[in-house]
Amino acid sequence: MTKDFFSKYGLSFVMVASYFGAGSIFIASDAGVRFGYTLIWAVVGAVALGFMGQDMSARVGIFGSTLTSFMRKKLGRGLSLALSLFLSVGCVLWCLELTAAVGKGLELLFGLEEGMWKPLAYATGGIAMVTGVLDYAKAEKVMTYMMFILLALYVVVAVVSGPAPIELAAGFLPRITSEGALLSAVAILGTTALWPNFFLESTLVKEKGWTKASDIPHVRRDLALGYAVGGIITIAIIVVAAAVLRPAGYTQLDTFLTPGLALEEILGQWARIAFLVGAVAAAFNSIIPIMWTPAYMVMRSLDRDPEGGSNRTFKWIYAAGILLGSLSPIVSEVFGLSVVDMIILFPAYNGVVGLPIAAILLFWAVNSKDEIGAHRNGWKMNVVNSLLVVLSLYAAYRSGPVIFDAIFGGGLS
Structure with missing residues (x-):
């Protein structure tokens, strides 16, 4: 049964695990506290766009090579490597905030003294380093199981929260x-x-062994299940915040862990534990796929085969990235950033720097006849994908200066 499941599903859970971390929990909780149920539709729309983007990426991999290989062919080895290293900075920043988030979550979960998140952040990096160099099949199973655990935790808390059905539907x-x-x-x-x-x-x-046109339905079925799970978890967090925290008088959140602490007062200790365990698991789960990305990008830019992640150079690049990403306590001290600052600002940096570059490259690849031939985008898919490009460029223009000022200016005011 398990073997049959992982022959059909699993890859999308790796993708969903990468995006569903501390930042996602904070954003969803904040949306529920500030706007109630009204932004549930945005989750549905984001899931649809994520699905479509992943579908395009999968077609590049099946009918072409990889997005990084496409970048190397079009830009040349030197520029491709430089761009890969530039983008990898964003992945390290993500890793910094995730190791900090896991450490802070464990500190609060076990009632440790303030500041204990720092050694825990180092330990988190070490565990992620070991887990991430497992062969792909084993790592995929770990992340898939954790996503289903998250689903169970947050849906149970959401149901017990007693949301208003009519308001929920209106969302x-x-x-x-x-x-x-x-x-x-x-x-x-x-x-x-x-x-x-x-x-x-x-x-x-x-x-996954998906290498031909007949595998596209399998890819889309996998993506549909994975993104459905991710979307339901995000909606469940909005529901918890809207149904419990907002009526209790919360108007803003200090951190992604605030909902867990608040839930203890209202629903009991079990709700705090469930929320915090989920938050820690989500943050840890995100580290591995995000930090795989620099290793794959650098190897492909050098026109070397990562051998499914088993290549020794691949593992060294991954380990080096994790090592840098474990230094969140040092970054916190040097730049004067709190854990909350890192959780908000480092994903935001990726939104205004990495997302526009990657969206443009993907749009280019899925319209390249040389890369994917007759399977390139039609006009309908181009309309959707161009929206992602336009939105990412607008976000970079609108938010970029503020984000950089906050990162180098000691955090959020």
């Missing part, structure tokens, strides 16, 4: 009530349409 109808709601909707999109996934999907489809 699926698209509407924007304020500029703040618009920005939250864009943030939900940004944290769901994760740029490393554009590179990973095109690489990992071959690890």
